[in-house]
Amino acid sequence: MVQEAEKLFSEFLEQKDLKLTSQRRAILLESLKARGHFSAEELLGFSKAADRTISKATVYRTLALLKDSGVLEEHDFGGGKKLYEKAQGRKHHDHFVCIRCGKIIEFENNRIENLQNLEGRKQHFKIVYHSLKLFGFCSNCGSKPA
């Protein structure tokens, strides 16, 4: 799984005449080690633990490459900062976002995807990707707004 991602990333770089630097390697590794969703800032933290010299700028620049190469997926759950998660080898899924505790729960639903595609055909719109987020209260946070 790590190897696959490494291959994906290095082939992406090669094909674009970009270089696989030690920093990029470290950031890739850390992003693969992270579980769940993480922010650029968190990834910077992980990466600095592995190599103290890695800078914020390099993390942001590498994050863009990891996203473009298909290693990571980028999400905007609101709150101003983007979150990332591993994309390679995973099935597509959407998210519940708890507006009380921030918990993110994943789910897959093919019937919804099918209806989306149908809707796209109806509107003569070529869907490339989509984002479905269901906001509310997770089972722990109950159903009473703050």
Next chain:
Amino acid sequence: MVQEAEKLFSEFLEQKDLKLTSQRRAILLESLKARGHFSAEELLGFSKAADRTISKATVYRTLALLKDSGVLEEHDFGGGKKLYEKAQGRKHHDHFVCIRCGKIIEFENNRIENLQNLEGRKQHFKIVYHSLKLFGFCSNCGSKPA
């Protein structure tokens, strides 16, 4: 329709012991006049045309109130800035977003909504609101990526 929104907003303010100032009234009116989706910056422009003294800070502060009162709905279609649209008296809808020309197309699909609610029940998650965005190419922009 304008009266309804004015009532909604003034009752919201009253109930929170907030004041209906001339600036708030002007910003409300301008946001109701605007068609489609607009940004805070655009609303500031419209509002300044009506009352030159209205400031950016007041527009942002009022936008929050308009959102909370249910007069406006806030959307994040990416690109860093939030967009707003009238909410009052409109049926819920979701959006296609063209990644070439930025065009936003609205659609309604009850079957998708139903499946979302079903999924929520399945996960013991109390859905309060959701966001579904289908990104891709509109009929004008064809289907060939840039």
Next chain:
DNA sequence: CTTGATGCAAAGTGTTTGCAACTTA
């Protein structure tokens, strides 16, 4: 008149960029 609202400019946030020094292929 009391409490909330305003405008201004400064401060925040998260992210991006210019540049000289440095690596990778």
Next chain:
DNA sequence: TAAGTTGCAAACACTTTGCATCAAG
């Protein structure tokens, strides 16, 4: 050794906030 990459700090875009002054109820 040519071309891309890095760290740093400054620049950015959007939004929020502190504060003295002002106005609504």
